[in-house]
Amino acid sequence: MGNRTPGPGEGGGSSSSHLLLRTERFFAARPRWVVFAAGAVLLALVAAADVLTGPDLVFAIFYLLPVALVTWNAGRGAGVVGAASTVLIWTGVQTAAGELPGPPVAAWDALVRAAMFLVVVSLLSTVRGMLERERRAASTERRAAEGLRELNALKDTLLRAVSHDLKGPIAAVLGSAQTLRRRRALRLTAEEEASLLEAIEVSARKLDRLVDDLLDLDRLERGLLEPERAPTDLGRLAEAVVAEAAELGPRPVEVVSDGTVVLLDRRLVERIVENLVRNAARHTPPGAPVRLLVHRSEDPEGVLLTVEDEGPGVPDHLKPVVFEPFRRGGGSSAGAGIGLSLVARFAELHGGGAWVEDRPGDGARFHVLLPGRIVAGDVSAGGAPEGEGLERPRAAAGWEMSNTRTSQLDRGAPPW
Known part of the structure; x- marks a missing residue:
């Protein structure tokens, strides 16, 4: 034999x-x-x-x-x-x-x-x-x-991907710290010192996010994450995330929401929006518009989040695997390939899912369906109830339609 x-x-x-x-x-x-x-x-x-x-x-x-x-x-x-x-x-x-x-x-x-x-x-x-x-x-x-073999390949991919995302922030931290150490010899102004400190802070946040992503991915693999649902206005949550997203830079961002309030896990949903916005910023040129749409879903009951951009889009051969861990879109701006996988996994924890399609013209549309019971009233971005009879903000605050609110966020260049 x-x-x-x-x-x-x-x-x-x-x-x-x-x-x-x-x-x-x-x-x-x-x-x-x-x-x-x-x-x-x-x-x-x-x-x-x-x-x-x-x-x-x-x-x-x-x-x-x-x-x-x-x-x-x-x-x-x-x-x-x-x-x-x-x-x-x-x-x-x-x-x-x-x-x-x-x-x-x-x-x-x-x-x-x-x-x-x-x-x-x-x-x-x-x-x-x-x-x-x-x-x-x-x-x-x-x-x-x-x-x-798959584990070995995954280990190699993880090392390459994580080292790719670690190098940039670490280099920025080291370079800024070394420059600050020589600030007297270089005669740096207060504004220049503040800019270097800001660069260190931004790089540290990137490293912290990468560690959080890796820890969340590990907890997901071990089944340790469960959604803790609370009334959440996903539109307002998206506005708050966009307002704090330094990665977007000077890009014009539009958030369109119908004000649907759904029982969701605010922390996980915030991570979903952050990763989708970060992905859009990573794969679009500066100044390219980004649009976030939040609409009520009837079947299943819940909310549908769409993030669309005018970047190069996602190749057809990557669409079925783009939400898998450590899958990167390629190019010098590609990240560790963790963010989109967390988007899909967090959506699945809510009983929903994520998918991507081409945007008419150029770009991509990322959809995330988040099933959940639709509740009455209105909540803040943080999810705390604000009262059943709360009036919606007027046009002066950026709202244009009675049933659908649109926020135009003009973003200047970041200080660094």
Whole structure:
């Protein structure tokens, strides 16, 4: 036997088992009755040939063929039935032809043949069982090897991705700190020192976010995160996130919301919006507009968040895997590939999901469906109830329609 046992779709390693392996491949995808039908036809052909040739030719070995066929492809029980049927037909044929002298001899001959066939059935079923066990063991080994290869590839991808996201902030921190140490020699102004301190703070926040993403991904993998739902106005939450998103820079951002208040986990949803906004900023040129749409969903009940941009879009071959961990869109601006995977996983924790499609013209649209019970009243961005009868802000605060509010956020260049 070779190093690897052949499967149902592969060639055998020895000539003696080649025919049985071929029948196995043939009958594997067919109903079981086909095996019995094939065995019956083969038995009938052998019996007919035995009758036609008479006692001149010995057909004992050929009567083993249907028994072997049924045993190998249908199991030990079917082989016992096939052996009994073959013995009865074989004995009947020879008795009718006068080859057996009388009933006592015929009965004894039938018992001997039955014993011989049962030995063959036992041997074949034992060999088949051994092959099946070896196949299962080989399959288990292959899956384990594939799993180890995937883990190794994931480790390499994680190291590359995380090191990519660590290098930038660490370099900024080191460069700013070294410059501040030499501030007297360089005669830095107060504004320049403040700018360097701001750069250190921004880089530290990036590192903190990366650590949070990795910890959340680990908690998700271990099933330790559960949504803690509270009344949340996703539109206002999105406005608050956009207002604090330094990554957006001078991009014009529009938030359109119908004011739907849904029971959601505010912290997880805030992370969803942050990661989608960060992704839009990463893959669009400065000045390219970003639009966030928040609308009520009826089936299922909840809210639908859409973030669209005018960047290069997502290639078709990446759309099915863009929400998998450590999948990066490519280019020098690609991040660690954790943010979008957290978007999808946080949405799944709410019973929803995330997907991406092309935006008409250029760009991409990322959709996140967040099922949840729609509640009355209004809440702040932080989720605290503000009262059932609270009036919506007037046009002076940036609201334009009675049922849908639109916030135009003019963003200047960041101080660093």
